[in-house]
Amino acid sequence: AQSVTQLDSQVPVFEEAPVELRCNYSSSVSVYLFWYVQYPNQGLQLLLKYLSGSTLVKGINGFEAEFNKSQTSFHLRKPSVHISDTAEYFCAVSDKGYSTLTFGKGTMLLVSP
Amino acid sequence: NAGVTQTPKFQVLKTGQSMTLQCAQDMNHEYMSWYRQDPGMGLRLIHYSVGAGITDQGEVPNGYNVSRSTTEDFPLRLLSAAPSQTSVYFCASSKSRTSSGNTIYFGEGSWLTVV
Numbered sequence: 001a002q003s004v005t006q007l008d009s010q011v012p013v014f015e016e017a018p019v020e021l022r023c024n025y026s027s028s029v030s031v032y033l034f035w036y037v038q039y040p041n042q043g044l045q046l047l048l049k050y051l052s053g054s055t056l057v058k059g060i061n062g063f064e065a066e067f068n069k070s071q072t073s074f075h076l077r078k079p080s081v082h083i084s085d086t087a088e089y090f091c092a093v094s095d096k097g098y099s100t101l102t103f104g105k106g107t108m109l110l111v112s113p
Numbered sequence: 114n115a116g117v118t119q120t121p122k123f124q125v126l127k128t129g130q131s132m133t134l135q136c137a138q139d140m141n142h143e144y145m146s147w148y149r150q151d152p153g154m155g156l157r158l159i160h161y162s163v164g165a166g167i168t169d170q171g172e173v174p175n176g177y178n179v180s181r182s183t184t185e186d187f188p189l190r191l192l193s194a195a196p197s198q199t200s201v202y203f204c205a206s207s208k209s210r211t212s213s214g215n216t217i218y219f220g221e222g223s224w225l226t227v228v
Contacts, residue, residue, distance in 0.1 A: 009153070036219075043203065044156075044219040090155060099144035099163075099207045099217060100171065103155035 002027035006104035021076040023091030119220035136204030145187040
């Protein structure tokens with residue numbers, strides 16, 4: 001069994017400021033890690049994923065995440081946010097060998113001018 | 114490209130009614146799954162399928178049935194709707210296991226209200 005904890009339900013930030021959305025996971029086996037973004041009343045869009053290799057993963061829209069195996073974390077970062085980044089962000093894990101995901105409860109990123 | 118198509122997008126049901134949420138993908142994906150999204154809960158897996166004729170339960174399967182008679186379609190049936198099934202439902206598909214680096218694609222969602 002695996003679980004995902006997103007430590008913040010809401011993160012308010014001003015435009016052009018940096019942001020970090022935190023994600024920790026628990027699993028008895030090796031996992032793959034994902035971040036998805038959901039804009040209001042829309043489906044989910046993949047931001048980035050970690051399967052193997054470099055622990056720093058770059059995604060779309062200027063986002064990046066770092067996999068830290070010792071801390072079982074996969075925090076999402078962006079050096080300068082825009083109003084258009086306002087959305088809900090979900091961290092998810094997948095057991096190797098499967099194509100289903102276990103999601104965190106989501107973090108709402110609120111970017112204000 | 115259609116991708117993953119869900120219908121209907123919005124539906125209001127009365128308690129006890131049955132209905133089917135449709136999901137179709139045109140990418141020849143083997144793997145398909147259904148999730149429900151509730152406020153503050155993230156997305157939770159209802160049922161999934163690794164190929165035609167093969168289905169299995171996820172985290173929250175009670176009250177839902179699925180079947181996979183074709184590769185393209187994976188309908189989700191609510192047998193007797195309850196207010197607790199008010200939610201947003203997402204269908205997802207992928208070509209094969211994520212270990213192959215395949216992306217999981219999501220539909221646009223189906224908003225269901227049970228009154």
